[in-house]
Amino acid sequence: MFGTALAPTTLEGWLNAHPHLPGILLAALCLLILFLVVLPRIASRRRGKGRPVLDPVQVEELVTGSGALVVDLRSAEDFRTGHIRGCLHVPFAEFPQRFTAPDPKARRALVLVDETDELAHQAFDLLTQRGFTWLYVMRGGMKAWRRTNRPLAR
Incomplete structure (x- = not known):
């Protein structure tokens, strides 16, 4: 037609x-x-733009070298699946109450870690507002740690 x-x-x-x-x-x-x-x-x-972030290899070197303290912000269930050896487990919900002010005698850097690094950046902001220095965030969180085949403690 x-x-x-x-x-x-x-x-x-x-x-x-x-x-x-x-x-x-x-x-x-x-x-x-x-x-x-x-x-x-x-x-x-x-x-992480404009912040001190470290990749998993750098975190491992910092922990074994200068003895930085890794603070794991994940839940207890996630923590039990595997964590960085020697880290301090402080679930994000408890974090504001546990880190109220910096210890003037503390000489160790803090490396903040969670599953993806989103909560670690929030914790970083809180700690810098409270006067903490020598802070780092592990880029990519525990997902990046596992992806690079770094050792896990259970």
Whole structure:
């Protein structure tokens, strides 16, 4: 009537009519996977911008070298699944009551750790407001620690 073409009824006809579509779909799928893998790391880098952050290897060296104290902010259940050897477990809910003021005799750096580093940055802000110095956040949290195959204590 108006010269409209009928849509292809078979898969082969559809692919012949739109040969570029499978490539576009594959590219879109690859971009989606890349986005889902990289997004948590981007968020971690944005939170840590302008702050003293350490990667897991640096934390391990700092703990074994100068004896920094790692403060694990995760829940008790997460802590029992594995933690950094020698760390102090202080769940984030208890954190404000446990760290009220810096000890003037303390000479050790504090490294704040949680599962992803989101809570560690919140704790960092609280401690700096209360006058603490020598603070670090482990970038990526315990997920990054496990991803780099660092040792876990149970």
